[in-house]
Amino acid sequence: MAVLTSEAVVLRTWPVHEADLVVSFFTRDYGKLTGLAKSALKSRRRFGGALEPMTVARAWFAERPKQELVRLDQLEIIRSPLSAPVDQMRLTVLSFFAEVLEEILPERDPQETVFRLIVSVLEQTTVEHPWMPLTYFTLWITRLMGLLPDIAHCTACGEVLVAGETSFNAYADGLFCNVHRAGNANELSADSWHMGLKMLRAPVGAFAGEAWPRRRGADLRRFALQSLERHMERKVKSGQMLGRIVG
Template sequence: MAVLTSEAVVLRTWPVHEADLVVSFFTRDYGRMTGVAKSALKSRRRFGGALEPMTVARAWFAERPKQDLVRLDQLEIIRSPLSLPVDPTRLTVLSLFAEVLEEALPEHDPQETVFRLIVSVLEQTTVEQPWMPLTYFVLWMTRLMGLLPDIAHCTACGETLETGETTFNAYADGLFCRVHRNGNASELSADSWQLALKMLRAPVGAFAGEPWPRRRGQDLRRFALQSLERHMERKLKSGEMLGRLAG
């Protein structure tokens, strides 16, 4: 039974037996995995503080014959979410990252681009700036999951969208012109539409220096989260928590 190694992001853990933990983690090379970390609650040498959700670590694990769960042997921290200050908003944003990845990604399916996305947004997610990386993450996840048609054109008729006429609804992917909006449509502001076009062409670090109050991109986040929830066929608990925090 060969031991494999890969850079990974811890998604969540839950206890099993007396000192073991089941760990959901997303690896760069092998996709999302679920494994058992034996004696994880007792062994600081093998795991230490690396089991906090959204920890980026080097993981060593082995696939076991006829077993769904891998054997997780060790995690070595590369970047911990606790290395920066934590407040309720930042903690909930990190929880949303983990929830989306766990619910949206199939197991054992390498997703290099998604892995690079989560590592890049984690670097930008601070107490002072939680909303920009959140907006970037949910928008790009809709793109990478194939849920985002060309947002420069109306999904229904293909006509070029114009500033001030862009709409979306909870029951269909993409954006629509005013002619093809349905009765439940919501407006996507001109600022958010232009922002989405820019975000799809630039790395997350390009937006790091911009002022980003909570309301900026709020409708864009709602549009992207609706698309993700429709695909996953469930409401995101962390999304509801963010809504309460945002007021």
């Protein structure tokens, strides 16, 4: 049974038996996997500190014949979410990343661009600046999953959209012009529309120096999250928690 290795991001863990853990982790080379980590709660040498959600680690694991779970042998920390200051807001944003990836990624399907996305936004997610990487991730994961139509044009008629005259609704993908605006539509502000177009053309680091209060891009985040939830067919719990934290 050959042991494989890859960079990985820990998504979720849950206990089984006395000291074992089942671990959901997203690898750069093999996609999302679920593994059994024997004695993980007792072995600091093999797993110590590396089982927190959103830990970037080097993983060693092996396929098990006729078993859905891989055998997870070791995680070696590359970047821990606990190596920087944490507060409730940052922890909830990290939980949001983990929950969305856990729910939306198929098993054993390599997604190199998604892996690069999550690593890059984790580097930018700080106590002082959680909103920009949250906005960037929500928009880009929607696009990479094929759920984001061209936001420069009206989904209904294909005409070029105009800043300040753009809307979205909870029951349809994409953005709409005023002619095809639904009765229950939400406005997408001119700033958010322009920012969305910019974000789809530039890396997350390009926005690191910008002031980003929590209200900036709130409608853009809501637009992307509605698309995700519509296709996931459920609400993202950590997304609802973010709403409660900020009021």
